[in-house]
Amino acid sequence: MEEISVTKEISELKSQLSYTKNIGFFMGAGTSCALGLPNISQLTEQVELLLKPELIAHFNIIKNDLKSKNPDITTSIEDILNQFRRIREITGERADSNFLGVDGLSAKNIDIEICKHIYNLINDKESAASLKTPKKFFAWFNMQNRDYSKEIFTTNYDLIIEKSLESIRAPYFDGFVGSYEPFFWQESVERHIKKNDLTQNWIRLWKIHGSLSWFWKGNANTKSHKVIRLGRVEKIEEERNEIVIYPSKEKYDSSRRQPFLVYFDRLKDYLLSGELLFIFSGYSFLDQHINEIIFNCLRQNNRLSVVVFFYSDEEVERLEPLSAGYLNLTVFGPKKAIVNGIFGVWKFEQFELNMKASNNRFWCETTNALLLGDFNYLVDFLVANSGRQHEIEITTNEE
Known part of the structure; x- marks a missing residue:
């Protein structure tokens, strides 16, 4: 196997x-896990333990059916x-219509129940x-070049990002407008920011798998x-309203397409926008819809440079078959790389570091492993x- 110089x-x-x-930046579940939030496996186990007895039977029907179809893949709550x-x-959602013995009304009730457990x-x-680490990150990110909009895409539905941004008083926009019940405004996501726009320096936050602060509000008259x-x-x-998390990867109901499809279009347009360094942290590349956009854009935009940080080498190995031929993709794992x-x-090699450089920010000599797959490092x-470390520390410590 080829040897690659980590210091280079x-x-x-x-x-x-x-x-x-x-x-x-693209922030996956691993960034939240680094802060102590449960991963998908832990959530699956904990939710199952909390379900009411009358819902467990239907839950097990679906879980066992999924396992039988994909025995080599761990079935998650998603x-x-x-x-x-x-x-x-x-x-x-009718009580007199069912699939695999689960009627529509029961499916609705257990969906709502699961989401509320996830919320809690x-x-x-x-x-x-x-919030020390994410506050430092956003203080750093907010100080980046002011000639371009600063965009964060995330599959996380927790509110760590919002709390961190507001804590350091960094302005951001997530596609919602209003104050009483802020609503999603599609045109604001699709619109390209001009240099003289007041909001040009705001961080753009696109939560492509929903959020714990989003809810579906139904209209009884239009059934939308x-x-x-x-x-x-x-x-x-x-x-009373349902939480908007874990959107289906399949075709969305026509009344529920927004904002997910709009965010995916934004991701594609952003990656094709010209010269860009796009960094992934905590994302495991298991969502095929997202992967398709990423690799298509890598092929189409030769000024796009994608850098991926993985927490485990297994993730590097899984991505390796997909990475062949992409010279604008760099993957950092603990001991393996692409x-x-x-x-x-x-x-x-210690001697490859220049005199003022230090490896303690990225390399562990005890385990001989790169540390940067951990969001904290x-x-x-x-x-x-x-x-600008001193300036960032001051911003982070302000209350």
């Missing part, structure tokens, strides 16, 4: 960060929710999580739904090499 690639990354004017939503759609589980961990964003919800059990289409293992690395 880190040096190249530092250069990119210093000279690239346009930098975007997979189960997607299946219940398909049943809701094909049965019209995430909210409890989120309340106890330290719209997405609204609510503030703090004291008791989710008393909320650089210029070559899959290899890291080689660390990645943020420390970005801040330490920004030349």
Whole structure:
């Protein structure tokens, strides 16, 4: 297997960060896990334990059916929710129509119940999580070049990002407008920001899998739904509207297409917009819809440079068959990497560091592994090499 110099690639990354004017980020579940929030496997187990006895039977029907179809893949709460939503759609949510023995009304009730448990589980961990790392990250990101809009795409539905941005008073926009019940405004996401626009320097936050603060509000007259964003919800059990998380990967109901399809279009347009350094942290590349957009854009835009940080080498190995021929894709794992289409293992040589450089921000000599797959270490690395560490620390510590 090829040996790849980790110090050389880190040096190249530092250069990119210093000279690239346009930098975007994609934050996956791993960034929230680094802050102590549960991962998808933990959520699946915890939700199942909390379900009411009368709902467990239907839950097990769907879980076992999915397992039988894909025995080599671990069934997650997301997979189960997607299946219940398909049943809701094909049965019209009617009690006298069923699929696999699960009627439409029961599918609706268990969907709502699962989402409320997810809300409570995430909210409890989120309340106890330290915001120091994400605050440092957004203080750093907010100081980047002001000639381009700063865009964050995320599959996370927790509110860590919003809380961090508001804590450091960094202005941001997520596609919703209004104050009483902010509603999704499609044109605001599709619109390209001009240099003299007042909001040009605002961070753009696109939550492509929904959010714990979004809810479906139905219209009984038109039989349609719209997405609204609510503030703090004291008791989710008393909320009548459904939480907008885990959208189905399949064809959306016509009344529920927004904002998800709009965000996917925004991701594609952003990646094709010209010179761009786009960094992934905490994303495992398991969503085929997102992957298709990423690789199509890598082929079409030769000024796009994608950098991926993985927490485990298994993720690097899984991505390797897809990465062949993409010279504008660099993948950093703990001990393995993909650089210029070559899959290899890291080689660390102390003498390759220049006199003022230090490896303690990115390399662990005890385990001989790169640390940057952990969001906490990645943020420390970005801040330490920004030349504005003191300014960022002051912003982070302000109340």
